[in-house]
Amino acid sequence: MNWNEIIIGGLVGWALGDLLSVFKWAALRIVPVAARLWTINPDRRAIYAEEWAALIAERPGGILKLGTALSFALGGLSRACGRRLHLTLKNIEGRLLRRLMHDLTSASLGSHRGAHPSVRALRTCVRIFGGIGLLPLVILGTALECLAARERDSIRQIVERDLPMVRGIALLSFSRRVFRAAAEVLGSPPTTR
């Protein structure tokens, strides 16, 4: 072993020791951020920040401390994304419901501005969800319309009068189910805990 190797070994050891200190320092800085991401409740944030700092203090070595802090940060990030997505979905749902209500009101008042309200509602849903989920509904609607066209005038009149409303209600219930299922898959609703 020559002097160069001794000096390089010393420098590497010093750098590694320093790096581990940096890891510990970074872990303690990450924990409050993770707590902030974890919940929207300020009291719970303070509790988790302190508790996780204690938890990290019990982990041996800088790398493990940093790994633990990062795992909490990732967990918090996924929850924050879930919350954000849930709010976005709720906003979309609200907009969609308002639009459907408007369309249904227009239909009941006999106001047909441009397309048929049910068609416009369908178009809104298709734009948001894509058409595949609505296919059964469209097929059902078309089948009912074909049936109405073939049957006597009185039946046709009833179907023509009631179909937009029935389809609107079906769409409403369908869209709510879709949103609920999406919210369940993508994360639990925001909680104050």
Added chain:
Amino acid sequence: MTERVTQPTLDVLEALLAAEDFELHGWAIIKGTKRAGPTVYKILERLAGADLLTERWEELGPEDNRPRRRFYKLTPNGRAHAHQLLAERRPQTASRWGHLLGGEAHA
């Protein structure tokens, strides 16, 4: 608790039932269950939300210069619930906690 009961949830309940006075701090639960921290804390939140757990801070002396740990303890209702769940889902281990039901054993 009306939500689905996962294997990590059963692990956490089992760890708490096995603990002295049915109480453990977060790191001890993570270590005992060998589950990731965020997984364990999500479960603890759910259990506390269902009134199956109570929480308290560790009491530190003035010379202790470190962050406080938080202890989680099964309530009597939580103990009964945990025992029932473990009896249903893990009958092979539930027999170990049967005699502890009610908390008298550690009192």
